[in-house]
Amino acid sequence: MKKKKKKQARTTGVPQSSHKIRLGYLSSDFGTGRTRDLLPAFFFWYDRARFDIYAYHTGVEGDTASFAKNAALREIGHHSPQEAAEEIQRDKIDLLVDLSLRMPDDHIRSIMQLRPAPYIVSLAADCPKELAERLPSVEGEKIFSHCYTPFERVQHYTYRPPLLDTGVPSIGVVGELKRDEAERFVSLVVKLLQGEHVVRLILPARVAEGLSEEDFARIAEAGSEDAVLELVDELSYEVLDLVVGVDVDLVDVCRAADHGVPLLTTEASVCGHRARMLLEKLELIPAYNGAELVAEIGRLLSDQSRLSEFHECLHWRLLDLFDGGAVMFSVERAYSRVFAQMNQEQGAEITKTLLDAASREDWETVLFAAHALDGMNQLEAELRMSLAWAYYFLGQGSHAGRWALAATGLARDREAARLYLSVISKSPPGTGQEIYERARYGLRLIEEGLPAVPEIRAALLKACMIYAGLVQGGEAASTYTRLYAMQAEKTEMHRFYYGASLFHLNAVDLPAAEVYQRSLHYGELFSDVQPYSHMGRRKKEKIRIGYISGDFRYHVMQYFVWPFLAGFDQDSFEVYVYSLGEPDQFSQFFQTLVTCWRDLSDCNMDMAKIAGKIYRDEIDILFDLAGHTAESGLAALAWKPAPIQLSGLGYMATTGLPAVDYFVTDHYCDPEGGGSEQVYVEKLLRLTSQFCYNGYTHLPASDGAPARHREYILFASFNQYRKIRDDMLVAWRQIMERIPNSRLLLKNSAYQQPGVAMTAYKRLKEMGFDMSRVTFEPGTKDYMMRYLDVDIALDTFPWPGGGTTCDALYMGVPVISYYTERHSTRFSYSILANMGLAELASERMEDYIETAVALAGNLDLLDALHRELRPRMKASPVMDQEGYIREMEGCYRAIWAQWQAHAESI
Known part of the structure; x- marks a missing residue:
């Protein structure tokens, strides 16, 4: 038995x-x-x-x-x-x-x-x-x-139909032409050529080899003198307005869409229901027969607005349609049906087994029993939630979220738990917009009286915090982060997330005084901390400098900390590094440059412990390089582990922490007499340039403005998508309207996240952009080379580029920037001013627009800038590593002498 x-x-x-x-x-x-x-x-x-x-x-x-x-x-x-x-x-x-x-x-x-x-x-x-x-x-x-x-994703899709520039439609053919289909294909081409007298028809070898000499003769006879027939080995999608499909499968449809080119075909020419389903999802419904197909080709070529929209959106629609987790969730549910024998009597027995296992928290049994029931189509909403909890407790949060979303129709008192499971994992199902909306919906239900334990509200707040910046902007991100901080039971988490809420303010156009007031509360969170005493310190031969950050790794800050690690005066200083981030090959190299390296990544949330380690190392001057950014060690400074403490470079405003003595800035970001001292709890240390950029020595330099060779200006922003505000988009649109042939490239890693590019597309279109002149690209490892195609970089506001601005200038691309009195808005201005190019930055938005338009209209000046920017940058304080570290060490000596004199006077 x-x-x-x-x-x-x-x-x-x-x-x-x-x-x-x-x-x-x-x-x-x-x-x-x-x-x-x-x-x-x-x-x-x-x-x-x-x-x-x-x-x-x-x-x-x-x-x-x-x-x-x-x-x-x-x-x-x-x-x-x-x-x-x-x-x-x-x-x-x-x-x-x-x-x-x-x-x-x-x-x-x-x-x-x-x-x-x-x-x-x-x-x-x-x-x-x-x-x-x-x-x-x-x-x-x-x-x-x-x-x-795809293992090699298309980066430069055909976002603009070539027809808009050439006036001649280009049509390619994809698929495989079988011998017995040649006659039907030739008839279709003949009808097409009779309807489109001026056309460029491109046949790849895969299709052409199925045609006879007689077939080519019939095609040639049907075409007008202005029609062109090209035979190629492989199609180049960048020259195509559309493709016609003959016996196409899913791969053909995907590749065309990935390149941004619409594929038109007939029902009989589509192999497999998946290819047909995808065409329908892409709004490319197959025609009933050849005559209808020819008619649809004519309609699309004559409707340039519709043709343009396909080119602008197909690549991103395809990306959004293919969610690997969602696809496999459905596929594996289908596998359950393969295994299941449709025996309803056993369903009741398995249900009993599942419920008993759930009561005993035997989650593996729950999992297998639930999938057996799902295979029999007997897994009801309550049991789906049991399966979701099984996945949760087995450490598979994404699967828990998918089953929670599938458990619709639960009793109201379980809705909070369902929403909780749908957002709790590191990669919840859905787009950022969908996750954010689910979390907001859950919080609203809780406010209206939905029963929920505190952990559920905290998880929903955290989801809003994570996705609000991308979906709603910096103010919403700051608000949700602050709310999340307030509910934290542990003091250190309250401090950490309150600091993160201050970081999000960089994307909000606020007066510096308001940022200062919000920052003061951060210092109040450490009122119970007992600082270390430094009286009677042991005298050392060298001044011991400590640098603390989570960014001593592959991170934008690696290009700005180089002088501190590689250029310090070893006769006068010792350098200790306190690294809080996950180590990588860059970290390993940095270790070889300094006196002492402490990897504290395993205790990066225990700031008291970190402060104790720093104190025992007898650091004289401790420099926090991260402020309120991720994996920062700023909170450790509250214990005053070093007698002198500095912050700067990686953060854009006062820390709000009275234990920090100095904030490192420069004369452009915080000019003397400008009132900056009133918005810092720290004293200001003004350098010639607060940034020193370490360029990439292996990259080619620009040989001039690309517009010289292609006859249009390419504006670009490689800044983070969350930095792009509507007021800047209005300015960019006005610039492009005044430079009619110009185009705009927006490149950032956010665009490869599901839904982001299409959200950005709709946003810009609603604001009046001609989207046939706008393209989006995800971040790539070779993104620096992409600058060689850019004529002018448009900076963001109120959160401008730092590393991004330096990268653009180093590659020969002038950056147009806008700034106000607030320190965080002046990064690019400082860099440009130190290079003698302050006129590229403006204090008025209308001047920002005029500067971009004027530079785009002066190709000689633009060309000269492209050739001269790298040499100019290398000769400026922005890349003078020797001068930078010597100036910084001069400050170290001065403030150390002041502290010693004060200590001796007590």
């Missing part, structure tokens, strides 16, 4: 809780091939609590290492079908999944015929029914089983 019962558990989809289901994925493209970009999701986003993953590579070429990192990968390309099947059987695979897109090749078909696993599913559009099952639907919906995740 025991053996029989165990067998029943496996066949009904309820394996023992200790048993993970073994999934085997079969493909010839793990190393290389057309479908390789569709495979990563199966290995990167699978449910690790339920499955063990095996990959069977039937190909013989390419690099499979990226898949081997996440699965047991077997190279069976040289195996006979019998040998391959035996290896799959030895791995005891429960479900074998063929990942082919169209028809499985002969080798894969031969393996499947040997039935090496109890269950076999094929995702191929044309797989014979006798070989494998189709992937079942879930809750009546067909599963979009493939997720386009």
Whole structure:
């Protein structure tokens, strides 16, 4: 009876809780091939609590290492079908999944015929029914089983139809033309050429090789003298207005959309329901027949506004549609249906098992029982919440969030918990906008009386805090961060998050005096701290300088701390570094430059402990380089572990901490007589330039303004998206309106997050931008090289660039900036002024606009600036590392002498 019962558990989809289901994925493209970009999701986003993953590579070429990192990968390309099947059987695979897109090749078909696993599913559009099952639907919906995740993502999509500039439509053809389809294709082309007398038609070899000489003769006869037929090896999407599809599959649709080019085709030319589903989601509905297709091509080419919108949005719509976690959530639910035997009587028994396991907090049993019920379509909302909690307690927050979202229809008193699980993980399901709205909705319900324990409200506040800056801006981010700080039970967390709320104010246009008033409360949070005494200190031969930050790693600050670490006077000073960030290869190198390196990343929330370590090191002058930024050690200064304490460089306003003696600035950010002293709790140390930039020695210099060669001005902002405010966008739009042929490039890592680029697109369009002249790009490791394509950089306000401004100038790109009296708005102005280019920064918005327009209209000056900016920068205080550290050390000596004189007088 025991053996029989165990067998029943496996066949009904309820394996023992200790048993993970073994999934085997079969493909010839793990190393290389057309479908390789569709495979990563199966290995990167699978449910690790339920499955063990095996990959069977039937190909013989390419690099499979990226898949081997996440699965047991077997190279069976040289195996006979019998040998391959035996290896799959030895791995005891429960479900074998063929990942082919169209028809499985002969080798894969031969393996499947040997039935090496109890269950076999094929995702191929044309797989014979006798070989494998189709992937079942879930809750009546067909599963979009493939997720386009290219190994090399398109960075420069065709955001602007070439037709707008050339006046001649360019049409490419994608897909594979079979011999028996040639006649239909030629007829379509003839009709197209008869309707479009002036056209550039481009055929790749994959299509052209299916045509005869007679076919080409018919095409040539149909075309006018102004029509052009080009034969190419591969299509270059950047020259195409649209593509026509012949026998296209999901890969063809994805690649066209990834390049921003609309694909038009007929229903008969689409292979597989997934390709058809994607075309519909992209609003590219296949035509019923060839005549309708030709008519749709004509309509789209004549409607330049609609054509432009496709080019502007397709790339980003595609990115947003393919959420790997969401795709695998549905796919793996379909797997549950493969295992399940539709036995309603067993459903009641499994439900009882699940409820009993949940009461005992046996979460593994809950997980397997719940998925068995889901496979039978018997997992109700309450049980889905039990499954969500199982994932939560098993440490899989993202899966917990997805099941919580699927548990709609719960009783009202459980809604708070459902929303809690939907936002609590490091990567909650949905876009930033969706997560933020869910969290706000939950907080509103709690305010209206929804029962919720404090932990739930705290989690919802934290989600709002994390995503508010991207969705609503700096003021909302600061408000939610402050509210989150207020509910923190631990004092150190209250201090940390209140400081973070001050950081968000850099994106808010506030008077410096208001920022100062808000900052004073930070110091009050340390009123109970007993500072160290430094009376009777041991005298040392050298002044001991300590630097504390979480940014001694791959971070923008590495380019500004270099002089402190590599250029200090070793005869007069010792340098101790207190690193709070996760160490990397940059950290390892920095260690070799200094007297002593302390990696305190394991205690970066215990500021009293950090202060004690600094005190025992007998630091004379402690310099906090991070202020209220992430992984900062500023709070440790409240214990006064060094007799003299400084802050500056990485933060943009007063720390609000009375224990900090000096704030490092310069004469441009805080001019004498400008009233700056009234908005700092610290004394001001004014350098010639508060920044010293360490440039990249291996990068090529600009050889002149790119506009010289392409006949239009490219404006750009590589600043963080959260820095871009509506008032600056209005100014940018006015600049572009006055420079009619100009274009705008917005590049930042935020645009690769789901929903961000499309949100930005809609925002700019509503503000009146001609979006055929605006492009978005995600951040890339080689982003410095992209500056070589930029003519003029437009700075943000009130949070301008620091490192970004230096990067642009170093690559020869002039930066136009706007500033007020507030220190944080004057970073770029300080850099420009120290280079003798103060006229590129303005104190009035109208002057900001005029400066950009005037420079764009003076190509000779612009060209000269591109050639001269790097030499000018190197010769200025902004890159004078020797002068910078000597000036800084002069300040160290002066303030140390003052302290010693004061100490001796007591």
